[in-house]
Amino acid sequence: xxxxxxxxxxxxxxxxxxxxxxxxxxxxxxxxxxxxxxxxxxxxxxxxxxxxxxxxxxxxxxxxxxxxxxxxxxxxxxxxxxxxxxxxxxxxxxxxxxxxxxxxxxxxxxxxxxxxxxxxxxxxxxxxxxxxxxxxxxxxxxxxxxxxxxxxxxxxxxxxxxxxxxxxxxxxxxxxxxxxxxxxxxxxxxxxxxxxxxxxxxxxxxxxxxxxxxxxxxxxxxxxxxxxxxxxxxxxxxxxxxxxxxxxxxxxxxxxxxxxxxxxxxxxxxxxxxxxxxxxxxxxxxxxxxxxxxxxxxxxxxxxxxxxxxxxxxxxxxxxxxxxxxxxxxxxxxxxxxxxxxxxxxxxxxxxxxxxxxxxxxxxxxxxxxxxxxxxxxxxxxxxxxxxxxxxxxxxxxxxxxxxxxxxxxxxxxxxxxxxxxxxxxxxxxxxxxxxxxxxxxxxxxxxxxxxxxxxxxxxxxxxxxxxxxxxxxxxxxxxxxxxxxxxxxxxxxxxxxxxxxxxxxxxxxxxxxx
Amino acid sequence: xxxxxxxxxxxxxxxxxxxxxxxxxxxxxxxxxxxxxxxxxxxxxxxxxxxxxxxxxxxxxxxxxxxxxxxxxxxxxxxxxxxxxxxxxxxxxxxxxxxxxxxxxxxxxxxxxxxxxxxxxxxxxxxxxxxxxxxxxxxxxxxxxxxxxxxxxxxxxxxxxxxxxxxxxxxxxxxxxxxxxxxxxxxxxxxxxxxxxxxxxxxxxxxxxxxxxxxxxxxxxxxxxxxxxxxxxxxxxxxxxxxxxxxxxxxxxxxxxxxxxxxxxxxxxxxxxxxxxxxxxxxxxxxxxxxxxxxxxxxxxxxxxxxxxxxxxxxxxxxxxxxxxxxxxxxxxxxxxxxxxxxxxxxxxxxxxxxxxxxxxxxxxxxxxxxxxxxxxxxxxxxxxxxxxxxxxxxxxxxxxxxxxxxxxxxxxxxxxxxxxxxxxxxxxxxxxxxxxxxxxxx
Numbered sequence: 001x002x003x004x005x006x007x008x009x010x011x012x013x014x015x016x017x018x019x020x021x022x023x024x025x026x027x028x029x030x031x032x033x034x035x036x037x038x039x040x041x042x043x044x045x046x047x048x049x050x051x052x053x054x055x056x057x058x059x060x061x062x063x064x065x066x067x068x069x070x071x072x073x074x075x076x077x078x079x080x081x082x083x084x085x086x087x088x089x090x091x092x093x094x095x096x097x098x099x100x101x102x103x104x105x106x107x108x109x110x111x112x113x114x115x116x117x118x119x120x121x122x123x124x125x126x127x128x129x130x131x132x133x134x135x136x137x138x139x140x141x142x143x144x145x146x147x148x149x150x151x152x153x154x155x156x157x158x159x160x161x162x163x164x165x166x167x168x169x170x171x172x173x174x175x176x177x178x179x180x181x182x183x184x185x186x187x188x189x190x191x192x193x194x195x196x197x198x199x200x201x202x203x204x205x206x207x208x209x210x211x212x213x214x215x216x217x218x219x220x221x222x223x224x225x226x227x228x229x230x231x232x233x234x235x236x237x238x239x240x241x242x243x244x245x246x247x248x249x250x251x252x253x254x255x256x257x258x259x260x261x262x263x264x265x266x267x268x269x270x271x272x273x274x275x276x277x278x279x280x281x282x283x284x285x286x287x288x289x290x291x292x293x294x295x296x297x298x299x300x301x302x303x304x305x306x307x308x309x310x311x312x313x314x315x316x317x318x319x320x321x322x323x324x325x326x327x328x329x330x331x332x333x334x335x336x337x338x339x340x341x342x343x344x345x346x347x348x349x350x351x352x353x354x355x356x357x358x359x360x361x362x363x364x365x366x367x368x369x370x371x372x373x374x375x376x377x378x379x380x381x382x383x384x385x386x387x388x389x390x391x392x393x394x395x396x397x398x399x400x401x402x403x404x405x406x407x408x409x410x411x412x413x414x415x416x417x418x419x420x421x422x423x424x425x426x427x428x429x430x431x432x433x434x435x436x437x438x439x440x441x442x443x444x445x446x447x448x449x450x451x452x453x454x455x456x457x458x459x460x461x462x463x464x465x466x467x468x469x470x471x472x473x474x475x476x477x478x479x480x481x482x483x484x485x486x487x488x489x490x491x492x493x494x495x496x497x498x499x500x501x502x503x504x505x506x507x508x509x510x511x512x513x514x515x
Numbered sequence: 516x517x518x519x520x521x522x523x524x525x526x527x528x529x530x531x532x533x534x535x536x537x538x539x540x541x542x543x544x545x546x547x548x549x550x551x552x553x554x555x556x557x558x559x560x561x562x563x564x565x566x567x568x569x570x571x572x573x574x575x576x577x578x579x580x581x582x583x584x585x586x587x588x589x590x591x592x593x594x595x596x597x598x599x600x601x602x603x604x605x606x607x608x609x610x611x612x613x614x615x616x617x618x619x620x621x622x623x624x625x626x627x628x629x630x631x632x633x634x635x636x637x638x639x640x641x642x643x644x645x646x647x648x649x650x651x652x653x654x655x656x657x658x659x660x661x662x663x664x665x666x667x668x669x670x671x672x673x674x675x676x677x678x679x680x681x682x683x684x685x686x687x688x689x690x691x692x693x694x695x696x697x698x699x700x701x702x703x704x705x706x707x708x709x710x711x712x713x714x715x716x717x718x719x720x721x722x723x724x725x726x727x728x729x730x731x732x733x734x735x736x737x738x739x740x741x742x743x744x745x746x747x748x749x750x751x752x753x754x755x756x757x758x759x760x761x762x763x764x765x766x767x768x769x770x771x772x773x774x775x776x777x778x779x780x781x782x783x784x785x786x787x788x789x790x791x792x793x794x795x796x797x798x799x800x801x802x803x804x805x806x807x808x809x810x811x812x813x814x815x816x817x818x819x820x821x822x823x824x825x826x827x828x829x830x831x832x833x834x835x836x837x838x839x840x841x842x843x844x845x846x847x848x849x850x851x852x853x854x855x856x857x858x859x860x861x862x863x864x865x866x867x868x869x870x871x872x873x874x875x876x877x878x879x880x881x882x883x884x885x886x887x888x889x890x891x892x893x894x895x896x897x898x899x900x901x902x903x904x905x906x907x908x909x910x911x912x913x914x915x916x917x918x919x920x921x922x923x924x925x926x927x928x929x930x931x932x933x934x935x936x937x938x939x940x941x942x943x944x945x946x947x948x949x950x951x952x953x954x955x956x957x958x
Contacts, residue, residue, distance in 0.1 A: 008726055011679030039677040043669070046730030047737070053727065054936045055874035057866050059905025066890055066901060069925030079532070079950070085540040115924070116952075119917035146921050149893050473544055482566050485548060489562050492545035 012039040019045075024052055070145035076112040084114055086500040089493065091120040096128050097461035098494055100421040103134035105501045112140035122146065122153040130421060132156070132180045147178075155180045174200075183215050187222070194223035202231050210240035217246045224250060229257045236298060248298040249359075252322040262297055264327060267319050271331060282332050284346050286312035287319075297322075313351040320355025325364045328356075336370040344376060353378040362389045372398065384417030392426050401432040403440045403459075412455040419462055430467035433459075441474035441491065446484060453487040460494040465502040471495050525598040527852055528578075530588045530782060531825040531953050538595035542603075550600070550607045551615070557601050557608065558618045561593045571597050572618050574625060581621060588784060589794070589813065590822070657702050658742065661757060664701025665736040668694060668710070672729045672736075675717075680725060683717050705758030706735065724937065731877060751837040756878035761836055766845050770834035773844075775800035777807065778828040778855060780883070781931040781942030783954070784813075796823045797883050797931065797942065798833070798844075799858060806883050807833050807844040825943060825953050827852035839875040842882070857945050860885040860929050862902040869934050881933040881940070888927040889944075891919050900930060900939065910938035915954040919944065922952040 007016035015038045018028045028045045035041035077083060090102045099121075106113065113121055118139060125135045132155050139147070139156055147157035155178045173181040190197035201216055208216065217235060220228055228250070235247035236259065251259035270285045290301030294315075299322075303314045328339055343352040357378050360367050368386050371379040379386065387395045395418060399411055406412045419425070425433070437459065446452055463471075474488050529535035541547075541561060548568060550559040556575055560568035561584075569584040571593040580594035590598075600608055613619075641649075671694050675683065691714040695707040713728035738745065738753045745753065754760060761770075777798040784794040796809040809823070823829070830850035835841040862885075869882045884907070889900040891909075898909040898916040909916070909932075919941060922928070932941040944952040 005723060005726070008676055009679055009681040009722060011682070012676045037673065039673045040669075042676050043673050043729060043733040044737070046726045047734040048730070050727035050730035051734065051873075051877040054877050055870055057870050057873075057934075057936075059866075059907065062901035062903070062906045063892070063894065066892055067925055069890075069923075085536050089540065115921050116918060118921045119914065142921065142924050145924060146917070149920065150917070476548070480548075485562060489545045492543055496543060 008042065012042045014038050016042050016045070019049065024048070067148075070142045073112055073140040073142050075110060076140050076142060077106075077114045079114050079116050081114060082503065083500060084117075086497040087113065087117055088120070090497055090501075091117055091124050093493075094124070095457070095461060095494070096131060097421050097458070098497060099124055099128070099131055100134045101424075101461065101498065102501055103131070103138050104422050106138040107134070112138050113143065115142055118143045118146050122150070122156055125156060126152040129155075133184060134422060136180060136184050154178055179212050179215070182212070183219070186216050187219050190219050190222050194225055195227055197223075198228050198231055202234075210238075210243065213238065214240060214242040214246060217243055217250075220250055224253060226254055226256060229254050229259075233257070233259065236296060244298045248322055253324055255324075259297060260324075262293070263319060263323050266291065266294075266297075267323055267327075268331065270316065270319075271328075273332070282334070282342060284316075284343075284348050284352065286316040286348050286351065288312070290315060294318075309351055309354075313348055316348055317351040317355045320352055321358040323359070325356060325359055325367050336364075336367040337373065340370050340374050340376065340379075349376075350378070357382060360386070360389065365390065365394070384414045387414060387418035388420065392423070392429075396426060396429040399429075401429070401436070403433060403436040403456075404445070405436075407440075407445075407449075407452055407455065412452075412459070416455065416458045416462065423462075424464050425462050427464040427466040430462075430464035431470065433463070434467055434470045437463075438472065438474070441488065446487070447481075450483075453484070457487065457490055457494065460491050461498070465498065468495055468499050468502070520598060520602045522599060522602045525595060525602050527824065527827075528590055528598070528822045529595055529824060530590070530822075532951065533953065534588050534590075534592050534595060537592035538599055541592060541596035542599060542605075544607065546596075547600075547607070549615075550597075550605065550609075551611050551618075552601065552608045553610050553614055555622055556614065556618055557597050558615065559593075559597050559600075561596070563593075569593050570617050572621055573597055573601075574622065575601075577625070579625070585786075589792075657759070658739075660701045661703045661759075662739050664698050664703050664706065665739045667697060667701075668706060668732065669736045672732060675729070680717060680722050688714055688718055702759065703757045705756050706732065708758070709735075709756075734877065746839075748837060748839045752839055752876045752878055755836070755838060755843070760843075763845050766836050767834050767847055770836060770845070771841060772832055772834050772847070773800060773803055773805060773807075774832040775803045775805070775830075776828050776853075777801075777831050777833065778857070779823050779825050780806075780857070780885070781933075781953075782823060782825050783933075783940075783942055795933070797933075798823075800833075801828065801855075801858075806842065807835070808842050808883075809833075809846060810843055821846060821849060824852060826854055826951055828855050840872045840879060840882075842872070842879070856949055857929055857931075860887040860931075862886040862889070862904040866904050873936065881935045884930075884932050884934040884939055886930045886932075889930040890925065890927050891916075891923050891930075891941075892925075893920060900941070907932075907934075907939040908937075910935075910940040911954065915941075919952060919954075922946065922950075928952075 003017045004019035015032055018025050018032065020028060028048050031044045031048055032038075032041040035044065077087075087102055087106075090098050121135060121139065122143065125132045136156060144156060144158040147153035147155075158173065158177050158181065171185070174185045177185065186197060186200070189200065198220065201220070205213065213235075217232075220232070232247045232251045232254075235243055236251070238244050238247065248259065251257045252263055254260055266287075270287065271282065272285075273280050273282045292301075294301060299315065299318045301315070303309070303311045307314055309317055325336070329335065332339065332342075334342065340353075340356075343349045343356075346352060353376050356367070357371070360371065368389050371386050372383060374380075387398065399415060400406060400409070403412070406415065415425070424430070437456070440446060440452065440456065446456070473492060476485075476488065480488070526535045526538075529538065546562050547559045548562065552558070552575075554575070556572055558570070558572040561571055563569045563584055567583075569582055571580070571582040571584070571591075573580045573590075573594055580590040580598075582591045582593050584591050584593055586592065614622075671691070675687070691710060695710045695714075698704070698706040698710060709728065709732055713725050713732065716722075716725040716728055735753065735756055738749075739757070742750055742753060751761065777800055779796060780799050781797045782795065784792050786792045792813040794809070794811045794813065796811075798807040798809065799805075800807065809821075811821070829852050832847045833844040834847060836843040836845075865883075865885045869884055872879060872882045886900065886902050886904075886907075889902045889907075891898065891900050893899075893916065898911050898919075900907050900909060911919070922944065923946065926946065929945040930941055931943045932939045934940075942954060946952075
């Protein structure tokens with residue numbers, strides 16, 4: 001066969017060798033011999049060969065070692081379920097917040113995605129890393145099995161053997177799962193049993209890559225306890241700078257840890273009070289020289305080349321960003337707002353503001369409110385992030401109840417920026433927004449204001465589910481541009497999808513049994 | 516007189532479950548900037564992914580739909596949604612003073628076409644002897660043109676072999692495309708399509724496949740030259756392969772008629788050209804056990820007037836085209852649909868039948884393959900199905916491949932596809948629970 005094929009590749013100048021023996025070979029020889037022109041003879045032999053090959057279907061043997069099949073998933077919704085269309089459009093078209101909400105709705109109802117939607121959902125997770133944590137619990141054993149075949153979906157895959165067995169043993173996710181699945185397992189374990197999670201991390205530290213170490217160490221913030229100190233002290237010498245910084249920040253929150261004590265010892269002499277004519281006043285100084293001991297506390301003595309702060313301010317900032325904010329109040333006796341005012345007047349205000357902004361957490365409610373009220377650039381630039389640290393009810397106190405006012409004061413972007421995917425505004429605040437939202441959808445502002453269109457689509461994903469029924473279809477006069485029509489249709493799609501997903505999924509039970 | 520439809524009757528018109536579901540999701544007012552109706556038609560503009568909305572219309576008298584969307588399913592989800600709104604008495608479906616021009620033009624063209632048909636039907640029949648003589652003259656002229664074309668094609672093929680396929684370059688590719696155009700001029704469009712496939716194989720470096728495709732073209736050249744020595748069935752095979760099939764009316768009048776309950780095993784609508792769609796409907800006769808292929812063409816969405824829904828069975832009489840393998844058919848009467856389960860498939864038998872079909876007619880573009888216990892897999896970047904009889908390589912787009920793999924979960928499936936001698940194009944599958952899978956995009 002090869003010689004026959006080769007002769008066609010290089011050109012038929014003489015009779016080509018016949019590719020077969022036996023009856024076929026005899027027929028081909030006879031056909032080829034009928035022609036003086038060897039190329040025409042070849043063409044007719046090709047006709048014989050093609051006809052014979054079609055008539056004798058030859059298949060390669062099936063593989064004897066096919067991957068094991070996925071175990072049954074009785075929680076998967078059927079393709080005839082009422083949610084199917086809504087879920088399909090959600091994972092094909094987004095937006096991300098809607099995708100996260102869909103995952104959460106499925107998880108709350110303890111059901112899994114319909115099998116037919118797994119490829120589009122896994123692909124959405126491939127494109128949006130932030131979706132993955134929400135996606136993992138609702139793809140079921142079929143989704144984990146499927147993901148193992150696509151390198152882009154490895155974040156969701158378990159070993160094929162595990163998918164085939166699927167005995168509900170979550171520990172297998174830690175032993176055989178993807179990084180995302182391991183993180184998910186560790187998060188749940190930490191919430192359930194902080195000591196066991198700490199011990200697990202300690203026992204397997206040497207086998208983890210830097211990125212995974214950082215992700216898992218970060219999770220120790222949940223249920224942080226004195227017992228964690230020994231592991232965290234060890235992590236101060238980790239090879240990864242990210243891991244060292246996370247460990248240092250967590251250790252600083254354990255007041256009795258050696259690290260926290262050292263930080264206080266270094267910072268206290270720099271923040272001193274003097275008694276003057278007008279009473280006691282507080283002063284802040286930056287370190288005059290680098291302390292070699294800082295290296296063990298993840299404080300770098302060499303200022304990065306492009307750092308905006310001067311060398312001493314850089315050292316001060318690194319100390320400030322680790323020390324819990326409560327220390328400042330205890331040490332100076334000042335409240336958060338007073339401390340912010342004091343820092344503004346200090347020579348080291350930039351270092352202090354930056355350090356505090358990085359240090360502030362959900363536990364520092366008074367500091368957050370003070371920072372939100374401050375005009376300091378470092379806080380103004382991060383208002384959405386600061387708001388995100390507050391509970392929703394407190395956040396909403398900062399916002400007017402009118403969409404136009406929110407847009408004019410630039411607060412719509414802040415609302416959107418402060419809400420994490422999966423989070424929604426309160427029922428009360430959403431309800432209060434509805435009249436002005438409908439007016440904005442019907443009004444002329446939307447014709448010109450392209451930014452408002454994008455904001456309103458985001459808002460459609462953020463309204464509380466209770467308020468969705470109050471949203472009627474926007475009025476159209478018929479002269480809308482294509483882009484505006486698309487925006488209004490997209491708004492309606494998001495609202496309709498969310499309404500559907502907040503209907504009970506049990507209406508369409510039972511779920512389809514899988515083989 | 517317009518037809519009053521219920522929601523269930525509309526859903527029964529859907530080509531598959533996915534279309535019916537998608538149509539149900541298009542009922543929101545926001546999707547339809549314009550809607551209207553009169554006694555003759557329904558129409559609406561539906562927002563799609565493009566800048567311009569799709570123009571969808573339904574002829575209420577003949578229950579024929581047309582849509583400017585690129586969907587290859589007929590009726591498309593937009594037309595189904597329009598019908599669903601009609602069935603649900605959607606209040607926005609009002610009658611304006613005048614229907615939009617795109618609706619009135621379409622209805623007028625349909626009326627003209629119907630009128631012309633009637634005129635033709637009303638004409639007094641020609642003298643049968645004169646008619647036969649005129650037909651024979653036309654056919655002789657066409658055979659003459661085809662034969663001249665095939666000789667030209669043979670020279671070109673033989674030249675390729677003489678010069679060596681490894682030297683095939685862009686200039687020769689263009690030359691080959693021009694040769695294909697000459698085959699169309701020679702009234703043998705089937706040769707043009709086959710030549711294009713051979714050129715594509717050659718350009719892709721699939722030399723062995725290209726040689727075989729050239730070989731089958733050579734067989735058509737020789738068949739054309741020796742057509743007078745061939746049996747009528749073989750001539751029918753030849754004409755079909757040349758792109759000169761028998762007239763539909765002729766088949767309805769004299770083709771083998773089989774009345775049965777015909778179950779739609781698989782269905783595809785493909786478009787090589789944006790304007791022209793080709794629909795394949797593979798049917799299985801409940802009592803006769805026969806397999807039939809309905810092959811229809813639609814120009815810009817017009818023409819696919821029979822409704823065949825995947826997985827449904829219809830009592831119908833089919834008339835088969837002549838040929839050594841009577842596979843293609845036309846439908847004369849079609850009754851109401853039911854939805855029975857698939858019959859049992861047997862991969863070994865199916866491979867035997869496919870082999871016999873190709874042995875009888877090597878020019879068949881594809882034969883049906885009905886596989887049992889078929890396990891899809893992605894191996895070595897190739898979509899495959901493994902069966903007791905061996906492994907098939909699939910012709911499937913990535914999205915449908917992943918969807919099929921997800922559907923199977925690695926479990927065996929019943930699977931229906933078109934086998935072209937090299938690749939299996941999967942059209943439909945069933946799992947052990949009887950659930951259905953159909954490919955969304957066809958390649």
